[in-house]
Amino acid sequence: MQQNIASVPAHDIPEGQSTKKAGTINPYVLLFIMLLITAAATWVVPAGEFDRVLREGVKFAVPGSLHEVARAGVGIGHVFVFIAEGMVKSAPIIFLILFTGGAVNLLEQSGALTNALNALVHRKGSSDTLIIVSVCVVFSLLGTTGVVINSVVAFIPLGMLLARSMNLPRIFGVGLIYLGTYSGFNSAIINPGTTGLAQRLAELPLFSGMGFRVAIYIAFAIASVVFLALYARRCRREGLAHEDADAGQSTQIQVTTAHWLILAFTVVALVTFIYGAINFHWSENEMSAMFIIIAIGVGFLARMSAGAIADAFLKGCSQLIPGALIVGLASAIALVLGHGHILDTIVNAIANVLAPLDEIFAALGMFASAALLHIVISSGSGESAALVPLYVPVGDALHITRQVTVETILLGEGVINSINPSSGVMMAVLAIGRIGYGQWLRFVLPLTLVWTAISIVVLIIGVTIQWGPF
Template sequence: MKKIEPDTQALKKKKSLPDSYVILFAMLVVASISTWFIPAGSFERTTEGSVAMVVPDSYVSLPSTPTTLYDFFLSIQSGLTDSAGIIFLVLTIGGAFAILDYTGAIQAGIMQLIKKTRDRKYALIVVVSIAFSAAGFIGALQTAVIAFIPIGIIIAKAFKLDAIAGVAIIYLGAYAGYTIGGLDPITTGFGQEIAGLPVFSGLWFRFLVYLCILASTVLYLCHYISKISKDPSRSVLGAIPFPAEVENTNTIPDEFNSKHKVVLGYFTTCMVGYIVGVFNLGWGLNEMAALFLVISLGTAVIDKISANQYVTLFVKGAQGMLYAALIVGLARAIVVVLSDANVLDTIVNSMAILLQPLSSIFAAWGMYAFNLAFNLIISSASGQAAIVMPVMAPLADTIGLTRQVAVLAYNFGDGFTNIITPTSGILMASIAIGGVPWVKWLKFVFPLLLIWMAIGAIALGIAVAINLGPF
């Protein structure tokens, strides 16, 4: 009886942990209440292309429009509607991967790779993480990372790790590069364009910071994997390394046959085609969702899956992603509430007033801290740039900072907290695909976030010291 009691206590503790939906709903309540206390205000905006950017020094107070009970519930519907692109992408990915999972091609391919590397677990994981970070550095994987989370889960299963490791190998790998965004047109390119800097200037400095972020991420991942490999009970997920919905997948085939090779070749060709489309045709979420339909249909033809069986598999796969899909809309509802109440511009304007009297180094760190916090509300890089950079760029001039430093402060602030912010549809969908509760993910990743933040603070200090310019 004494041996059973601790397990019972652990089970009760696990049951008491709030679900991600509960956490987001509580945040939505707090955001709604805050609209009754934060003054409403707005900057004037000009439209360049399809993006509305604020006009510096144009802030004016507006009549207060706090969130009513009716607005509160309507915001959830608005959040779902605004996030329709990501929601349908997640559902489509679920359906497509159910077809791929049925063929066993990805599982067999990964097992073949493991055999060829002679069970060099860390080498394989490091290579995968570095490859995804490189894709993140050039801006190819901001939203596409969701599509690869199931592959990370398969790798984690093959090495007998846990779901957190599976998500982290892919997500943290990609975001180790995306946080710096050296060649990302949406984050760095857009931010520098607003600041009047040459696009992708200061690349040498960003690349050095990227190497530091990547090294810390890889070492952190390897440390966690080593810890749970030696003692599975030290997993953040406890005694259940993979939730039931993630665990219930097909067994890994013993043989990597020619049909598997054709399926993987077809999948790879489609993904390469998407990356080409991103850079040359401006493809986004809708094109990716359409592409996964093409992937699922082509895979069904290759594996000779009947039409009825295809529908059954696809719908079952999409159903398995429903939790991940709907959570994106609830996260977006928080932004809807704050935006409709006209308090976001008030927050940005207050930041500018607070930073203006500070010395250059403390002002740079202040911009950095503000963007870290502001990203918890506005997780969209382009959205944050459009609101913040038109204010921060001229503010940097008056304080004595280079505009390159201002862009770095925005970049780091926008990037780093993307790995924890519950208002990010990409993050919430990614961890939900792995069946990882947000609280558990936060416990796992928070020490790494502190490391990243320290690296960012040091890098900003150096940038101020050397008066980092546009080239």
């Protein structure tokens, strides 16, 4: 008898099927190599620091204040200490990932989510394009408002389940959620942690230039939808299916009243979190708590015993351990840079290179350097605090508006997020999806190039029209 899809956890691998492919790079190995290179750089790059001023709770660099400090090279023993410290520092996002796994496993065991997704995919009138547009619109809006950024990892299992129901490769489901979210994050229309902070540091009116930024958002979202739709079409044409042989097949697609109650409870919990994130600045800790609530509520609505709920929750947590711990390893890179006092030296050197350039080439240089620096400054707010005070004087001298200067940084960090090997969030996403970095790079590089082209056009237009208010 054919096995019902609801009984097969999305995280499990069919017996005999390997997730390893030739040429893939284990994310843990890649990050550890980067960590060793960063530690070696602390012995070569001159140590230096900017003076910093605290304004409204944010420390920002004072241009022209770079001064030499004592070298603080990181030895091999300290590298492992920083890994441990990175795990501690990243505890909120690590536990969010683990608790996500627990809640999703209970939703899978109840059959509610899997059967609902199957019903959606097989409903008359449904198509790959319609599903892609619907999901991308929702997650791009959550991304551009800053509601879902780091917490995008919590929704990756949903994308994997959706890909399984559509009988498309796992990487499609991962990309559907991640790229949908970050197509919105790239424009960051009203994201207080990126656009809001950068504009405040540049002394621009909060969320000014919104009209042009909405056009940027639309361009990124359309590019992402078209990319995913073309990929899905190619998979259908070439017969590329989900890695599970039973994916997309079900002997019975039936959503019962109990399933609807479970789904309604889950939606209400998630909407409550979104409301709290917007109005009360809830973040990873509150979302972790919400997933515990979801797990318990789903278990009782599915009439599971307390012991069965606990067992299912712990099993789900264990399935996402690889994706959770990688966040701490990525965080260790930033700790090494900070201890070695070399980041400010690197930033200052780039600012000096940009100063003599033509205004358009300087703006594009700011964009390119912001993208490269995001590999070592994986925090969007941290990069804004480091670069805005240094790039604004350069832009002022070259008659580049501050709005354009801010946008060079936002677009640089946004575009590189899709391929940034030091991003704990992205590497966690790949670990959860069991996708090698090389495999992901081959998949996403065409869209990244399109996003880059959009950014270049946007910046050239911004410089040409003197996008302001100033």
